[in-house]
Amino acid sequence: MKIARIETFAVPPRWLLCRVETDDGVVGWGEPVVEGRASTVRTAVHELAELLVGRDPMRIEDHWQLMTKASFYRGGPVLSSAVAGLDQALWDIAGRVLGVPVHVMLGGPVRERVRSYGWVGGDEPTQIAEAVAERVEAGFTAVKMNASGRMDPIATPRDIDRVVERAAAARAALGPDRDFAVDFHGRFTTANARRTIEHLAPLHPLFVEEPVLPEHTHRIGDVVAATTVPIATGERLFSRSDVLPALQAGIAVLQPDLSHAGGVSEVRRIAALAETFDVLLAPHCPLGPVSLAASLQIACCVPNFLIQEQSIGIHYNRGADVLDYLVDPEVFAFTDGCLARPTAPGLGITVDERAVRAADGSVPDWRGPVWRHPDGSFAEW
Structure with missing residues (x-):
């Protein structure tokens, strides 16, 4: 069993989902997103996909190590979120292959x-x-x-x-x-x-x-x-x-x-x-x-x-x-x-793939509001 394909879907209201499929048809889902930076994370997911496609999906820890460490520059919300969604999808696949929930x-x-x-x-x-x-x-x-x-x-x-x-x-x-x-x-x-x-x-x-x-x-x-x-x-x-x-x-x-x-x-x-x-x-x-x-x-x-x-x-x-x-x-x-x-x-759920595909790209990327103090300076939202 090998990872054959990785897809991403930007869906309302502000989420990014990823779909990981194996060559024998097992599918796992993840949710890699930084609120307000979905497109940036989407790019990161597809960059990381280069490390995964063609490899055994059951080697979750090895994949996690590669995704987080196979680059000189590491960490931060964008990379960590891209890794998070792919990691979720790999655990989803493993559970489906073994017939048990992830927590087991x-x-x-x-x-x-x-x-x-x-x-x-x-x-x-x-x-x-x-x-x-x-x-x-x-x-x-x-x-x-x-x-x-x-x-x-x-x-x-x-x-x-x-x-x-x-x-x-x-x-x-x-x-x-x-x-x-x-x-x-x-x-x-x-x-x-x-x-x-x-x-x-x-x-x-x-x-x-x-x-x-x-x-x-x-x-x-x-x-x-x-x-x-x-x-x-x-x-x-x-x-x-x-x-x-x-x-x-x-x-x-x-x-x-x-x-x-x-x-x-x-x-x-x-x-x-x-x-x-x-x-x-x-x-x-x-x-x-x-x-x-x-x-x-x-x-x-x-x-x-x-x-x-x-x-x-x-x-x-x-x-x-x-x-x-x-x-x-x-x-x-x-x-x-x-x-x-x-x-x-x-992960214990069945994603409605038809609904996800229909919703992909249907709304602009969500952005957090920008607040200012009365003097015009930046304020934390």
Whole structure:
């Protein structure tokens, strides 16, 4: 059995899928994408394909080593995401050949269901209580919300009050038996994060996500030291070496992305590294069906798993949704806010290839918004 063909598909709303086919007809799917840079990653996937076509798809680790190291210049979000999607597809193929889910090949399940959270607002949420109530009615036991929209380097008291008011509305709607997480989205300076989190602490958030930018990871320890609120980060860290400083700084929750951080192979290793620091795993996944399927495989076999992000119905998904590209959407059916352990071979889903091919190239590449401060300078989105 040899890898015969690798294809990519840019589909709405902002996703890139890859299809890897063997010479005997076995097909695996992956999701290699950087949000806002799908075309760039697409080029990288086809460059890496030169290392894979004609080779045995079952040699997953050897392929991962070649894809990540067979070039003098390594790493970064584009290459790591291209590798991630191809790695997902190779694990999918291996599972289909052996007739088992990926998590069985990784040591077997440690849980039967995967707790997930729902998203409850955009960058300027105005109806938090109503949105939270809808998620609770749907059975979710946890939600996540952005802390704010554009944030000044040192916020005014009123800006901090608005952050706390949103969080308080979520807590009031959830009660004491459910959880909410707050995403700072890298919009806060270290000083601003420390001051704001202090006011959130009495509301007991599940965690505060990305309180500082990834390039300021050397400062995240200062945030950790200033609060008892669990601190999370990791969606913009792409390897074991990237996450190590954050782990050493004392974060509580690590959030690697299966479509960015080197795929199933590397995220399983990242999870094991996090376990040695008593850090929990909450895989980042605001993306499509293959990324979510890969995340669930990790969630099912990782002892230190906490909770799973998913993007079904999220405000970014305009023009298409996760379930639109699946033959059987019931694989992602929620019960009491949880997804059942997938039992089908490979990644556990069947991609609707006809829908994917029809959607390829049907919309322009998605771009993230550009924000500016009132003085005209760049602001973090």
